[in-house]
Amino acid sequence: MPALNEEESIGKTISMIPLAKLKEMGYDSEILVVDGGSHDNTSGIASALGAIVISSPRGYGRQYRLGFKNSIGEILVTADSDCSYPMEEIPDLLKILETENLDFIHTNRFAFMDHDSMMPLNRFGNKVLTLFANLLFSYGLKDSQSGMWVFRKKILDSIRLTGDGMSLSQEIKIKAFRSCRAREIDSCYRKRVGKVKLRMFADGCDNLFNLFKMRILG
Ligand SMILES: Nc1nc2c(ncn2[C@@H]2O[C@H](COP(=O)(O)OP(=O)(O)O)[C@@H](O)[C@H]2O)c(=O)[nH]1
Ligand SMILES: [Mg+2]
Numbered sequence: 001m002p003a004l005n006e007e008e009s010i011g012k013t014i015s016m017i018p019l020a021k022l023k024e025m026g027y028d029s030e031i032l033v034v035d036g037g038s039h040d041n042t043s044g045i046a047s048a049l050g051a052i053v054i055s056s057p058r059g060y061g062r063q064y065r066l067g068f069k070n071s072i073g074e075i076l077v078t079a080d081s082d083c084s085y086p087m088e089e090i091p092d093l094l095k096i097l098e099t100e101n102l103d104f105i106h107t108n109r110f111a112f113m114d115h116d117s118m119m120p121l122n123r124f125g126n127k128v129l130t131l132f133a134n135l136l137f138s139y140g141l142k143d144s145q146s147g148m149w150v151f152r153k154k155i156l157d158s159i160r161l162t163g164d165g166m167s168l169s170q171e172i173k174i175k176a177f178r179s180c181r182a183r184e185i186d187s188c189y190r191k192r193v194g195k196v197k198l199r200m201f202a203d204g205c206d207n208l209f210n211l212f213k214m215r216i217l218g
Contacts, residue, residue, distance in 0.1 A: 009193035061168030082192035103180035111186030167210035
């Protein structure tokens with residue numbers, strides 16, 4: 001989980017992870033929080049709840065790439081540190097990954113989204129970015145920006161991730177759909193706790209730029 005000044009939500013997000021259920025299913029879990037330079041008590045709260053906290057240069061993509069490098073699990077599950085993703089669905093997502101022998105899953109937040117979970121302009125921006133992702137890459141995605149992914153770590157041997165910012169989210173999906181067994185699953189999305197970190201215009205433009213760059217450079 002990438003986190004930047006999330007002291008209001010990190011504790012609740014970690015507590016939402018169904019560790020007992022995962023243990024019952026035979027999974028040993030490790031919670032890794034990658035802190036991009038928080039000025040609040042994000043790291044202290046995460047550590048107190050048993051998470052491993054690593055420090056990273058700022059940037060959603062930088063934090064994920066460092067987190068992946070430092071993770072020890074065979075299967076990685078990602079989510080924002082803001083209570084917006086349904087951690088209780090992790091067991092079902094793992095079941096789908098295993099029974100369908102998939103390499104990568106991401107959730108489609110729009111399927112069962114709470115009405116107050118995304119501002120209209122943000123929703124529009126997400127739809128535009130998803131439209132461009134489909135026009136340029138034809139994978140028929142419904143949500144190119146979802147931050148909940150469940151995947152086998154070994155795919156990172158063949159997928160080279162380069163994004164420093166929010167564009168990592170679309171990058172991992174496009175590269176997974178290009179070279180692995182990947183599926184998008186309808187899921188839900190809730191209003192985040194704490195302040196939004198997304199810079200809507202700057203991050204949106206950067207995502208669009210990176211989408212065209214990926215199309216041209218491969
Ligand atoms: N936007 C952004 N999020 C970051 C950054 N570093 C860490 N994060 C974390 O990444 C997640 C995404 O941010 P968020 O505001 O929820 O953006 P959104 O979910 O796309 O609306 C949150 O858990 C943030 O704390 C960063 O540099 N930019
Ligand atoms: Mg979020």
